[in-house]
Amino acid sequence: MVNDLGQLYTIEGVAAGILMVVTAYLVISTSTVFTPQETHITDMQLEQLGHDALKLVNTPGEDGTLSILNQSIRNNPPVDFKTPFSQLLNSRIHAGDDTLHYNVTLYYRDGNEVKQKQFADDGSGYYRENAVKVTQLVKIGNDASDPDLWDKIILVEALIWRS
Amino acid sequence: MTMNRKISHENGQLSIDFIIGFTIFMLAFIFVATMISGLLINLQSKTIDYDAVAYRTGVILVEDPGEPYDWHLLDLSVEEDCDNFQRLGLGIARNNPGIIQENKIVKFFDFATSGCSDCDTDQLCYPLDYTGKLIFGDYPYQFNISLQDIDKVDYPTSLSVGEIPPEKYGYMRRVVGIKKPGFAIVDAAIVDNLGYNLTIHIPVEDLYFKSLDQTYKIDPLTEDFNISLKGFLLPDPTFITSVELFKYPGPTSIFIPPNSPTIKIYDESGPYPYPPTRPLNGNPSFLIENGYFVDQNINELSELELRIYFDQLVGHSTTFEIADIAVTPPLTWAVMEVKIW
Amino acid sequence: MAKLNDDAQWIVMMGFIVSILILFLAIIVAESALVGKTTSESVLEFPKTDIQDIRSMVFQLRWESLTSDPPNDEYKDDIVTLYLNRKNAIVDYTGDPVNKRISIHYYNGITSYNESYEELF
Numbered sequence: 001m002v003n004d005l006g007q008l009y010t011i012e013g014v015a016a017g018i019l020m021v022v023t024a025y026l027v028i029s030t031s032t033v034f035t036p037q038e039t040h041i042t043d044m045q046l047e048q049l050g051h052d053a054l055k056l057v058n059t060p061g062e063d064g065t066l067s068i069l070n071q072s073i074r075n076n077p078p079v080d081f082k083t084p085f086s087q088l089l090n091s092r093i094h095a096g097d098d099t100l101h102y103n104v105t106l107y108y109r110d111g112n113e114v115k116q117k118q119f120a121d122d123g124s125g126y127y128r129e130n131a132v133k134v135t136q137l138v139k140i141g142n143d144a145s146d147p148d149l150w151d152k153i154i155l156v157e158a159l160i161w162r163s
Numbered sequence: 164m165t166m167n168r169k170i171s172h173e174n175g176q177l178s179i180d181f182i183i184g185f186t187i188f189m190l191a192f193i194f195v196a197t198m199i200s201g202l203l204i205n206l207q208s209k210t211i212d213y214d215a216v217a218y219r220t221g222v223i224l225v226e227d228p229g230e231p232y233d234w235h236l237l238d239l240s241v242e243e244d245c246d247n248f249q250r251l252g253l254g255i256a257r258n259n260p261g262i263i264q265e266n267k268i269v270k271f272f273d274f275a276t277s278g279c280s281d282c283d284t285d286q287l288c289y290p291l292d293y294t295g296k297l298i299f300g301d302y303p304y305q306f307n308i309s310l311q312d313i314d315k316v317d318y319p320t321s322l323s324v325g326e327i328p329p330e331k332y333g334y335m336r337r338v339v340g341i342k343k344p345g346f347a348i349v350d351a352a353i354v355d356n357l358g359y360n361l362t363i364h365i366p367v368e369d370l371y372f373k374s375l376d377q378t379y380k381i382d383p384l385t386e387d388f389n390i391s392l393k394g395f396l397l398p399d400p401t402f403i404t405s406v407e408l409f410k411y412p413g414p415t416s417i418f419i420p421p422n423s424p425t426i427k428i429y430d431e432s433g434p435y436p437y438p439p440t441r442p443l444n445g446n447p448s449f450l451i452e453n454g455y456f457v458d459q460n461i462n463e464l465s466e467l468e469l470r471i472y473f474d475q476l477v478g479h480s481t482t483f484e485i486a487d488i489a490v491t492p493p494l495t496w497a498v499m500e501v502k503i504w
Numbered sequence: 505m506a507k508l509n510d511d512a513q514w515i516v517m518m519g520f521i522v523s524i525l526i527l528f529l530a531i532i533v534a535e536s537a538l539v540g541k542t543t544s545e546s547v548l549e550f551p552k553t554d555i556q557d558i559r560s561m562v563f564q565l566r567w568e569s570l571t572s573d574p575p576n577d578e579y580k581d582d583i584v585t586l587y588l589n590r591k592n593a594i595v596d597y598t599g600d601p602v603n604k605r606i607s608i609h610y611y612n613g614i615t616s617y618n619e620s621y622e623e624l625f
Contacts, residue, residue, distance in 0.1 A: 047553075
């Protein structure tokens with residue numbers, strides 16, 4: 001029974017098996033692995049949180065008063081703005097503080113142009129690629145320290161990133 | 164000995180050669196089929212879904228007042244109210260996203276745990292009401308929603324509903340402003356002569372339109388409203404003999420029920436029993452609970468009068484205007500975290 | 505041998521067919537990676553915060569009277585220019601204090617938003 005003659009079905013079976021395995025291996029090794037788009041999820045979370053924080057700092061605590069953002073733009077230097085804004089961005093419930101940084105710029109209209117002023121940043125100078133930009137509109141009266149901003153509605157832009 | 168030994172078609176035997184060949188083929192086939200299922204994982208997106216669900220849940224909680232917008236006043240054990248209750252949301256109004264209402268927070272985190280089913284108690288049912296009216300979807304998501312104020316003063320241990328999350332979960336963090344109910348402090352310094360009763364004139368319209376922005380509005384219809392006395396000298400012992408509420412024109416008397424929602428009296432020892440059984444300890448305060456005015460068919464145009472009778476010379480015997488002294492406390496900042504898995 | 509014994513060709517053919525199917529499946533999966541948008545991309549694309557901010561500012565201006573001093577046109581120019589320049593979005597709003605109506609328009613090239621708001625009290 002055991003001789004040197006190749007067996008028909010066995011040979012065919014082995015050949016078919018090798019063919020399938022090689023094909024499958026080729027296909028899997030060349031297909032791109034499609035990971036979930038991580039950056040979009042973190043961007044979405046960061047943008048919503050950043051906008052929440054900037055909006056709260058732009059909401060007066062009591063009716064008829066000015067918000068923290070409005071006051072600190074009026075008064076300049078923006079000392080009263082940094083601590084509350086950083087607190088809103090970084091507070092967490094079941095963990096320690098988060099590590100979000102920011103850089104805030106003011107944009108205002110002068111005639112037909114849009115000009116900008118640097119407002120506040122939290123000291124860490126550089127930002128990474130995946131920073132998000134959130135904005136708020138603020139109405140400034142005619143008693144601000146900077147006359148360029150009198151009686152204008154300005155756009156406050158905050159660039160926020162996670163270190 | 165022939166090389167091609169044909170198998171006879173009647174004896175039902177397979178050659179060993181055939182079996183071995185076929186077995187090798189089947190093994191390879193099963194191996195390949197298992198490898199291929201890994202190829203199709205790209206088409207499933209369950210891992211992305213949790214963050215999206217957490218985002219959506221966060222938006223509904225923080226930016227939506229719910230349906231109906233005063234769901235915290237409903238009595239969920241009444242079937243009609245339970246049917247109307249479609250969606251949970253903590254927001255104060257549709258046009259004011261990011262500001263949430265404290266009375267809704269109280270009802271949201273006060274839930275009945277095991278053994279509850281739809282519409283049997285006045286409390287929210289965990290987890291049915293949360294998955295059905297907040298998270299939505301057919302998949303049985305598990306969740307944890309936590310709220311804590313930034314200064315950790317109001318809620319030193321955070322309020323939370325849900326299980327302890329595992330290592331990986333979909334996450335969303337929001338920061339919100341909590342609007343607390345309005346209140347009025349009646350200061351004895353304004354009182355100039357003594358009488359046996361204190362009459363407080365409550366024109367709901369004046370309170371309501373004191374601030375147009377819903378974020379700062381004093382709204383005794385959908386929120387609590389607290390009237391507290393301050394600085395009154397109460398001889399020992401002083402009893403409150405009666406508390407009455409009247410509505411103009413008339414004046415017609417409004418019923419004050421013994422059960423919530425009603426007008427509750429507090430003093431420095433805590434809740435003051437009414438009808439009174441003990442003397443007052445310190446200046447009293449009167450809490451008009453949210454939902455009481457609506458239950459008694461009082462609306463924003465009503466004009467009311469609250470009369471408090473003491474058995475000693477305490478109060479001012481003429482009428483007191485509440486609208487002048489009513490205020491809303493400042494907004495409180497808070498963090499809310501939603502975790503879904 | 506008189507002719508080649510090709511009894512077992514069916515095994516190899518089955519193997520061959522399975523390989524073809526694998527390749528076909530790979531082509532389909534590769535195509536599907538190109539279509540479809542994740543939920544977070546859609547969330548980032550929709551200008552929810554922009555629209556909420558515009559509405560909030562317009563209502564704030566309305567309570568402080570749409571005909572305040574300085575003339576409201578200055579504020580409107582501010583908002584329109586800033587949004588066009590910084591966000592590439594067209595914003596327009598009109599207020600009718602007599603009939604208590606406000607209408608707001610926002611368009612950033614992808615999403616268009618129109619609102620008419622009327623107060624009845």
